[in-house]
Amino acid sequence: MLDLTPKEVAERKALRINPCKTCQPVGAMYCALGVHKCMPHSHGSQGCCSYHRTVLSRHFKEPAIASSSSFTEGASVFGGRSNINTSVKNVFDLYDPDIMAVHTTCLSETIGDDLTSYIMDMDLPEGKYVVHTNTPSYVGSHINGFYNMMMGFMSYLTKKTGTSNGKAAIFPGWVNPGDTRELKRIAELMKVPYIMFPDHSGVMDAPMTGKYEYYPKGGTTIPEIEALGDCDHVFGLGDIISVEPVEFMEKKYKVPGTLLPMPVGVAATDAFIMALREFSKTEIPYALEEERGQLVDLLLDCTQYSYQKKAAIFGDPDIIIGMTALALEMGMIPKYVITGTPKEEFTRKVKAMLEAYGVEDCIVKANADLFELHQWIKNEPVDVLIGSSYGKQIAKAEDIPFVRAGFPVLDRYGGPLMPTVGYRGAIRYVEKIINALMDRIDRDSADEDFDVVM
Amino acid sequence: MKNPTQVLEERKDSILQKSFCSGNGRGISCEKESVSGSVSQRACVYCGARVVLNPITDAYHIVHGPIGCASYTWDIRGSLSSGSDLYRNSFSTDLRETDIVFGGEKKLSAAIDELMEKANPKPKVIFVYATCIVGVIGDDIEAVCRKAEEKYGVRVIPVKAPGFSGTKSLGYKLACNAIMQLIEPHRGEFPKVQGVNILGDFNLAGEMWIIKSYLERIGIPVVATITGDASVDQLIKAPSATLNIVQCAGSSTYLANLMEEQMGIPYIKVSFFGVEDTTSSLIRTAEALGNPEAIRKAKEFTAEESRKAIPFLEKYKPRLKGKKAAIYVGGGFKAISLIRQFNELGIETVVVGTQTGKKEDYEIIETLVNEDTVILDDANPAELEYFMTEKKADILVGGVKERPLAYKLGIAFCDHNHERKHALAGFEGIVNFTEEIDQSINSPVWQYLGER
Numbered sequence: 085m086l087d088l089t090p091k092e093v094a095e096r097k098a099l100r101i102n103p104c105k106t107c108q109p110v111g112a113m114y115c116a117l118g119v120h121k122c123m124p125h126s127h128g129s130q131g132c133c134s135y136h137r138t139v140l141s142r143h144f145k146e147p148a149i150a151s152s153s154s155f156t157e158g159a160s161v162f163g164g165r166s167n168i169n170t171s172v173k174n175v176f177d178l179y180d181p182d183i184m185a186v187h188t189t190c191l192s193e194t195i196g197d198d199l200t201s202y203i204m205d206m207d208l209p210e211g212k213y214v215v216h217t218n219t220p221s222y223v224g225s226h227i228n229g230f231y232n233m234m235m236g237f238m239s240y241l242t243k244k245t246g247t248s249n250g251k252a253a254i255f256p257g258w259v260n261p262g263d264t265r266e267l268k269r270i271a272e273l274m275k276v277p278y279i280m281f282p283d284h285s286g287v288m289d290a291p292m293t294g295k296y297e298y299y300p301k302g303g304t305t306i307p308e309i310e311a312l313g314d315c316d317h318v319f320g321l322g323d324i325i326s327v328e329p330v331e332f333m334e335k336k337y338k339v340p341g342t343l344l345p346m347p348v349g350v351a352a353t354d355a356f357i358m359a360l361r362e363f364s365k366t367e368i369p370y371a372l373e374e375e376r377g378q379l380v381d382l383l384l385d386c387t388q389y390s391y392q393k394k395a396a397i398f399g400d401p402d403i404i405i406g407m408t409a410l411a412l413e414m415g416m417i418p419k420y421v422i423t424g425t426p427k428e429e430f431t432r433k434v435k436a437m438l439e440a441y442g443v444e445d446c447i448v449k450a451n452a453d454l455f456e457l458h459q460w461i462k463n464e465p466v467d468v469l470i471g472s473s474y475g476k477q478i479a480k481a482e483d484i485p486f487v488r489a490g491f492p493v494l495d496r497y498g499g500p501l502m503p504t505v506g507y508r509g510a511i512r513y514v515e516k517i518i519n520a521l522m523d524r525i526d527r528d529s530a531d532e533d534f535d536v537v538m
Numbered sequence: 539m540k541n542p543t544q545v546l547e548e549r550k551d552s553i554l555q556k557s558f559c560s561g562n563g564r565g566i567s568c569e570k571e572s573v574s575g576s577v578s579q580r581a582c583v584y585c586g587a588r589v590v591l592n593p594i595t596d597a598y599h600i601v602h603g604p605i606g607c608a609s610y611t612w613d614i615r616g617s618l619s620s621g622s623d624l625y626r627n628s629f630s631t632d633l634r635e636t637d638i639v640f641g642g643e644k645k646l647s648a649a650i651d652e653l654m655e656k657a658n659p660k661p662k663v664i665f666v667y668a669t670c671i672v673g674v675i676g677d678d679i680e681a682v683c684r685k686a687e688e689k690y691g692v693r694v695i696p697v698k699a700p701g702f703s704g705t706k707s708l709g710y711k712l713a714c715n716a717i718m719q720l721i722e723p724h725r726g727e728f729p730k731v732q733g734v735n736i737l738g739d740f741n742l743a744g745e746m747w748i749i750k751s752y753l754e755r756i757g758i759p760v761v762a763t764i765t766g767d768a769s770v771d772q773l774i775k776a777p778s779a780t781l782n783i784v785q786c787a788g789s790s791t792y793l794a795n796l797m798e799e800q801m802g803i804p805y806i807k808v809s810f811f812g813v814e815d816t817t818s819s820l821i822r823t824a825e826a827l828g829n830p831e832a833i834r835k836a837k838e839f840t841a842e843e844s845r846k847a848i849p850f851l852e853k854y855k856p857r858l859k860g861k862k863a864a865i866y867v868g869g870g871f872k873a874i875s876l877i878r879q880f881n882e883l884g885i886e887t888v889v890v891g892t893q894t895g896k897k898e899d900y901e902i903i904e905t906l907v908n909e910d911t912v913i914l915d916d917a918n919p920a921e922l923e924y925f926m927t928e929k930k931a932d933i934l935v936g937g938v939k940e941r942p943l944a945y946k947l948g949i950a951f952c953d954h955n956h957e958r959k960h961a962l963a964g965f966e967g968i969v970n971f972t973e974e975i976d977q978s979i980n981s982p983v984w985q986y987l988g989e990r
C-alpha cells in the first residue's frame with residue numbers, strides 16, 4: 085500500500101497529494117452541533133452537506149444532522165436567496181430546532197450571496213433564530229470554519245448587559261465530547277462557574293435510549309451564548325483555533341481573555357489549572373494534585389522505553405501542538421510535526437517548544453500534506469506515528485507503530501468518549517504511545533530477548 | 539419531528555403506499571432534485587462521477603477545486619484492487635483565494651505538469667474533476683486537459699461535475715461519458731471476444747472477483763470490469779466484448795446504452811444479490827450470449843449452489859422469523875434484489891426507499907411488496923424514522939449516514955453501501971448477508987435497551 089510514494093522529495097507548488105486538512109464548512113457544521121437544539125445548515129450544493137455529515141458520523145459513530153440549501157443550476161446563476169428562504173421555512177416546519185446555524189460554501193461565496201441581508205429580511209417563527217457565518221472553502225481549513233462559526237453565533241446572539249454573571253467563558257476548541265466533559269470536570273473541581281462554548285458532550289456522545297433525538301440533551305444553550313458578553317473572563321483553549329474568538333470577546337464585549345494551548349500533557353494542563361485558580365482564587369484540590377502526580381509517576385516509569393524515541397506527528401494545529409508537548413515530556417524526539425492548516429503561527433510555536441527542550445534536526449511545517457510526510461519518513465524513519473486515521477496507510481507501508489489522535493479517526497471505536505486533555509487525557513495517551521512502542525519491541529524480539537517483565 | 543405525521547408538502551408525491559396510493563395516479567415522483575432544507579441523504583453530481591470512476595485503479599484522479607471535495611473522497615468506498623493502488627491516493631489543486639480571484643487554470647496546468655514530470659508510474663490516464671466553483675470562476679478545464687494531452691501524449695479527461703448541476707445520477711452519466719472518451723478510440727483495435735464486460739460493480743469487498751469467477755466457471759470470458767478493479771489496459775479492450783451485463787443499473791445503464799448505440803454491444807441488467815437473482819442473472823447471461831455449453835454449466839452451477847444455500851437459509855429462518863425489514867439504498871435495482879433476498883429469509887420488507895431509483899424500478903418494487911409497505915424516493919431521516927417506527931422495522935439496510943439513525947432507534951443495521959466489509963454478492967454474499975442480518979438483529983446488546 086502506498087509503495088508508490090517515491091523516496092526522492094520534489095517540491096510541489098500546485099499539486100496537493102494526500103491532504104492533512106479539509107475545508108471550512110465541516111468545521112462550521114461541527115461547531116454548530118455543539119449548540120443545543122441547533123440545526124447546522126449548509127448553504128451550497130447538497131454534496132457538501134452530505135460529505136460533512138458522513139465524515140462526522142464516521143468519526144463519532146453518531147448521527148450528525150444538518151440541512152442543505154440544495155443548490156441547483158438556477159441558484160448558481162440567480163443566487164441562493166430563495167433556497168435559503170425555503171430551507172429556513174422547511175427546517176423550522178419539519179425539524180423544529182430553536183436555532184439554525186448557516187454556513188456558506190465555496191459556491192455561495194463565489195456567487196456572492198449576501199446572507200446578512202437575506203437573514204435580515206426573513207420572517208422567522210416566534211422565538212426562533214437564524215445565525216450565519218462565512219466559510220469560503222478556499223480560505224484556511226476546517227479549523228477556520230470552526231472558529232468562524234463560533235463568531236457567527238456570538239455576533240448574532242451575545243449581549244453585554246453591563247451586569248457581570250460572575251462566570252468564565254471556556255472555549256474548548258475542536259475537541260471530542262470526552263474532552264469537553266474532562267474540561268468541565270476540571271473547572272468544577274476548581275470551583276469556576278463557567279459557560280462552555282461550544283459543548284459537544286451530550287450531543288456527539290449521546291447515550292442509547294431507543295429513541296432518536298434530533299437534539300439530544302447536550303450543547304451550549306442560546307441563553308448561555310447570549311450571556312457570554314457578561315462573563316468576567318474568557319479562556320481560549322488551543323492557541324491557534326481560539327485566537328480570533330478570544331480577540332472577538334475582548335474587542336466587542338470587553339471580556340478579558342487568556343489564550344492557552346490545548347491542555348495536553350503536564351505543562352499545558354498545569355497552565356490551564358493555574359489560569360482557573362487565578363480566576364476562582366481557589367486552592368487546587370487534592371484530586372487534581374493526585375492525578376498530576378500519577379501522570380508524572382507514569383512518565384517516569386516508562387521513560388526507559390520512550391526516551392529519545394522518534395515520533396512523526398500530524399493533524400490539526402492545536403492537538404498536534406499538544407501531542408508534541410506530550411511527546412517532549414515523554415523524552416521523545418518529535419522528528420516531523422506537520423499540519424495541513426495554513427497557519428505559520430503553528431510552525432513558530434512548535435519550533436519554540438523544540439528549542440526549549442533542546443531538540444534539534446526536526447522538520448516542522450504548516451500547509452503540508454501526508455505525501456511529503458511519507459517521503460521524509462522513507463528517508464529517515466521514526467519509531468511511532470501519531471495522527472488521524474489517514475496515517476494508517478503510511479504506518480502500514482513503512483511498518484511503523486501507529487497511535488490515533490485528533491480528527492478524523494474513522495477506523496476505531498470509543499475514542500470520542502474519552503479525554504485527550506487534562507492529566508487523565510495525558511495518562512491515556514502516554515499509555516497508548518508506550519504500548520504501541522512496547523508492542524513493537526515484543527513483536528520484533530528474538531525468542532531469547534522476549535521478556536514477560538518489561 | 540415536530541409533528542410525526544407531517545411530511546413536507548413538496549415531498550408528498552415522493553412517498554407511496556400501495557393501499558393508500560398517493561392519489562394522483564401518476565405513480566411515485568422520483569428523479570427530481572432534493573427539496574431545500576430537507577435533510578436529504580443524497581450527495582452531489584461530483585460525488586456521483588467520482589464514485590463511478592474512482593475504482594479505476596491505475597488512473598490519476600485530480601480534483602480541481604478547494605480541498606474539501608478531494609479530502610472527503612480520499613480512499614472512499616472500499617473498492618478493492620488486484621493491481622495498482624494509485625487510486626487510493628488523493629490528488630487535488632487545493633484552490634486558494636487567489637486562484638478564485640485570478641482563475642485556477644494555471645494551477646491546474648502546473649499540477650498536471652508536476653504529475654507528469656515526477657509521477658512514478660507514469661500516468662496512463664488522468665481524470666480531472668471540476669467541482670462547484672470551477673465553472674463559476676470561468677476555468678476552461680477542457681482546454682487545459684486538451685493542451686496537456688498534446689504536450690504529454692497521455693489521456694487527460696475532464697469531468698465537469700459541479701455539485702449543483704443536477705443530482706448524483708447526472709454525475710454517473712458524466713463518469714460514463716468519461717469512460718466512453720477513454721475507450722472509444724480503441725474500438726476495433728482488439729479482436730471480438732465471445733465474452734462480457736461487467737458494468738456497475740465496484741468490487742466492494744471483492745464482489746467483482748466473485749462475479750468474475752462465476753462467469754469464468756461457466757466458460758464466459760470477462761473482457762473488462764467497469765469499474766471495479768479496472769485498469770486502463772483492460773478498459774480499452776471493452777469494445778471487443780459481445781455483451782454487457784449491468785449490475786448497478788442506476789450508475790451504469792447509461793454507459794450500456796452508449797456502448798450499444800456506438801459500439802453495437804447489447805446489454806442485459808443483472809443482479810448478483812440473493813439466490814434468485816444470482817441464479818437468473820447467470821443463466822440469462824449465458825442465454826444472451828447464445829452459448830449452450832455456458833447455459834448448461836450455469837444451470838448446473840446455480841442448482842448446486844442453491845442446494846447448498848437451502849439448508850443454510852433454513853438454519854437461520856427460525857432466528858429471523860417474523861422480523862421486518864426497512865431498505866434505504868442508492869439504486870432501485872439493489873432495492874429490488876434486497877426485497878427478494880429478505881423474502882428468501884422469510885423477512886417482510888415494510889419500508890423501501892432509494893436515493894436515485896427510476897420510475898420502472900419503483901413499478902417492480904410495487905409488485906414485490908405487500909399492500910401497506912411504504913415506498914419512498916430520496917427519503918430524509920425524519921421520514922425514515924417515522925415510517926420505520928410506524929411499521930416496526932427490526933432492521934434497516936442502508937449506508938453510512940443511516941447506521942447511527944437505526945441504532946439510536948434500537949433498530950438493527952446492515953451496511954449495503956461503501957462500508958460493507960464482506961462481500962454481499964453471489965452465493966458467498968448470501969452467507970455473509972444472512973450472518974450479518976442475524977448478528978445485528980440477535981445481538982445480545984438489545985436486551986440492555988428499553989424497559990428496565
